[in-house]
Amino acid sequence: MFNRKRRGVIERTLAGISEALENTLFTEDIARRPGLLQGLDARVKVVAVVALLVAVSLSHSLAVIAGLYLFTLFLAWRSQVPLGFFVRRVWLFLPFFTGIVVLPVLFITPGPPLLTLLPGLSVTRTGLQAALFLLLRVGTSVSYAILLILTTPWATLLKALSVLRVPDAVIVVLGMTHRYIFLLLHTANEMFLARQSRVVGRASPADQRRWIAATIGVLLGKSFHLSNEVYLAMLARGLRSTPRTLEPFRLRQRDWAWGSALLALALAAIVIGRTA
Amino acid sequence: MLASYPHLGPLFSQTQMHIPDGYLSPLTSLVMFLLVLPFWVRAARVLRQRLSTRLVPLIALFAAFSFVIMMFNVPLPGGTTGHAVGGALAAIILGPEVATLAISIALVIQALFFGDGGILAVGANCFNMAVVLPYSSYAIYQLIAGRSPVDSARRPFGALVGGWVGLNLAAFFTAVEFGIQPLLFKAADGTPLYAPYPLEVAIPAMMIPHILVASVIEGLVTGAVVAYLQRANRPLLELNLQPEAAAQVAGFRPVRLLWVALAVLIVLTPLGLLAPGTAWGEWASEELAQIDPSLRAIPEGLKQLEGLWGAPLADYDVPALGNANLGYVLSAVIGVFLTAVTVWLFTALLTGRRTGAMRKRV
Numbered sequence: 150m151f152n153r154k155r156r157g158v159i160e161r162t163l164a165g166i167s168e169a170l171e172n173t174l175f176t177e178d179i180a181r182r183p184g185l186l187q188g189l190d191a192r193v194k195v196v197a198v199v200a201l202l203v204a205v206s207l208s209h210s211l212a213v214i215a216g217l218y219l220f221t222l223f224l225a226w227r228s229q230v231p232l233g234f235f236v237r238r239v240w241l242f243l244p245f246f247t248g249i250v251v252l253p254v255l256f257i258t259p260g261p262p263l264l265t266l267l268p269g270l271s272v273t274r275t276g277l278q279a280a281l282f283l284l285l286r287v288g289t290s291v292s293y294a295i296l297l298i299l300t301t302p303w304a305t306l307l308k309a310l311s312v313l314r315v316p317d318a319v320i321v322v323l324g325m326t327h328r329y330i331f332l333l334l335h336t337a338n339e340m341f342l343a344r345q346s347r348v349v350g351r352a353s354p355a356d357q358r359r360w361i362a363a364t365i366g367v368l369l370g371k372s373f374h375l376s377n378e379v380y381l382a383m384l385a386r387g388l389r390s391t392p393r394t395l396e397p398f399r400l401r402q403r404d405w406a407w408g409s410a411l412l413a414l415a416l417a418a419i420v421i422g423r424t425a
Numbered sequence: 426m427l428a429s430y431p432h433l434g435p436l437f438s439q440t441q442m443h444i445p446d447g448y449l450s451p452l453t454s455l456v457m458f459l460l461v462l463p464f465w466v467r468a469a470r471v472l473r474q475r476l477s478t479r480l481v482p483l484i485a486l487f488a489a490f491s492f493v494i495m496m497f498n499v500p501l502p503g504g505t506t507g508h509a510v511g512g513a514l515a516a517i518i519l520g521p522e523v524a525t526l527a528i529s530i531a532l533v534i535q536a537l538f539f540g541d542g543g544i545l546a547v548g549a550n551c552f553n554m555a556v557v558l559p560y561s562s563y564a565i566y567q568l569i570a571g572r573s574p575v576d577s578a579r580r581p582f583g584a585l586v587g588g589w590v591g592l593n594l595a596a597f598f599t600a601v602e603f604g605i606q607p608l609l610f611k612a613a614d615g616t617p618l619y620a621p622y623p624l625e626v627a628i629p630a631m632m633i634p635h636i637l638v639a640s641v642i643e644g645l646v647t648g649a650v651v652a653y654l655q656r657a658n659r660p661l662l663e664l665n666l667q668p669e670a671a672a673q674v675a676g677f678r679p680v681r682l683l684w685v686a687l688a689v690l691i692v693l694t695p696l697g698l699l700a701p702g703t704a705w706g707e708w709a710s711e712e713l714a715q716i717d718p719s720l721r722a723i724p725e726g727l728k729q730l731e732g733l734w735g736a737p738l739a740d741y742d743v744p745a746l747g748n749a750n751l752g753y754v755l756s757a758v759i760g761v762f763l764t765a766v767t768v769w770l771f772t773a774l775l776t777g778r779r780t781g782a783m784r785k786r787v
Contacts, residue, residue: 199544254617279621283447291540294543325486326531365494372486
C-alpha cells in the first residue's frame, strides 16, 4: 500500500500486530491437523523437545547437529507442517540475522586458511567451523521449538509444563497473560487505527513519540484497572488459591513408544556428539 | 574494534537482546537459570504476602502489557525506530518485584509461543531483561527522584536516566555472557562451539548500538510515559510512592542490592583471568625481571620479603579444585567473607551493641 520507506511508525506497528494475530490463527490451524506430533501427549512432546534441545547444545560434532536438523524435517513432514513454510520460518527469520552476525568469524578466527579472497583476507578452517556450529545450532534449536509450538494448542502446552515442575500458579498466570495479550493487542490496534484515520500528512518524530508515550500510558492504566476487575470477577466465582485443570492427561501406548524413541535419540546424539 | 564490523551494530541491538538457543553453552544457560531463580522465589514470596491471590491477575495483566508494548515502533530523532522493553516503566510504577515476574512471564511466552528467544536460554534472558533492567533502573529512578512531589520534573528525568542506564547494563550482561563463550567452550582444535566473539568484540558490538539507540528508546519511552501519567493518571504514579508502601511494594533495600551486586561481581571474577599481563604494581620478582630485562638487580628488599608470607590461596587458585575459574570464584567468596567478618567485628567492637539498631534502619 505504501512505499516501505514512507510507512510511518503507526502503520508499521499496525502491520506487526496484525501479523502476530494472523500467525496465531495459522498456528492453531496446524495444531488441529491429524499428524504425528499432534497425536502425541503434550507432556511427552515437552520432555522430548527439551531433551533434544539439550542434545543439540551439548554436541561437539557438526554431523550430529546436522542429523538432528534433518530429523526435524522428518517430524515436520509426518506432522503435516508445510515444509516450505517450516524451512522458511526457521532459516529466514532468526538465523538470517545470525548468519550476518557470524560472517566476520570466517575471517578473523585464527587457523589454517581454506580460501583466500584477497591477500591477507582468507576464510579459515576454524572460522568456517565456528560459523557452522552457531548457525546449525541456532537453526536446529529454533526448528524444534517451532515444531512444538506449531503442533500443540497453547492450553495443552501450558498444562504440560507441569511435568517440568513449573508451579501451578505460574501456569495459571501464563494462561491468563496469553488471553490478555490478545485483548491488549486488540485495544492497541484500535487506538492505532483511530489515530491513523484522523491524521492528515505526517507527524514529526517528536509528536509521534509523545503520542506513543500517551498510548503506552493509557494501556498501562487500562491494564491496572482490568487486573482489578479480573480479580473481583475471580473472587466472585469462588477463587481458591490452588488452581485445578480439567481432563487429566493420560499416556497411551503410542506416547510411551514415541516418547522413549525420542529420548533414546536425544541420548544417542549426546553420547555420539561428545565422543566424536 | 567495532569499526571493522559496522554491520554488526544494528543487528545486535535489534535481535540479540533475546538470546536464541545455540549462542550459550548449556552450562552457561544453567548457571543463568540458577542466578535468576532466587529473584523469582523472593519476588513471589514478598508479593504473595502482600497481595495473596490478587497477585495472579496483576502479574498476568502486566506481563501482557510488557509483551504488547515490546511490539510498538518508537521513532528516534534522526529517523531510526526501535522497540522498548518496558522493564524500567513496570519497575517504576509497581516496583522491581512485579516487574521481574511480569517481564519473565512475557519472555517465557515469547519463547514458547512465538519462538522468539531460546527455551534453554530463558534463564539468561530473564536475568538480563527481567532482573538487571528493572532493579537497576528502579534504583537510579529512586536516586534521582528521591522524595520529590509526584509532579516534580525530577520524576520523568529519573525515569529517563533509569531506563537508559538499566537497558545498557542489561546489554552489558548479555555481551559478557556472549563474550565468555569462546574462552570457556572450545572444541579440541580450538573452534569456538557457541557464540564465537571474544569479550573485546562482543562488548563494543553490543554496547555501542545500545548506548546510542536501543537504550535511548527505553529511556525516552519511560520518561515520556511518566510525564504523561503526571498529567493524566496521577493515582497510577502514586501507587508506588507512599514511603511505607513503597518500601513494601518494592521490598527495596539499598544494602541488599549491594550484596546482590557483590554476588554478581564474584561470579564475574574469572574475567580477570582473561586480561593479558599482570596487574600493574603487583609483580612478583620473576615477573619484574621479565617485564624489564634491563632491571638487572631485583631490589634485595623485595626478594627477602617475598618468602615471608605464603598466602593460603596463592594466585587466587584453589589447587584441589583443578579449575582456575572455580578457584577464582571460591577465592572471591572466601575473600568477601573474610572482609565482611572483619568489618563486622570492627563495627561491633567500636559501636558496642548498636549494630542491631543500625540494621533496623537499613
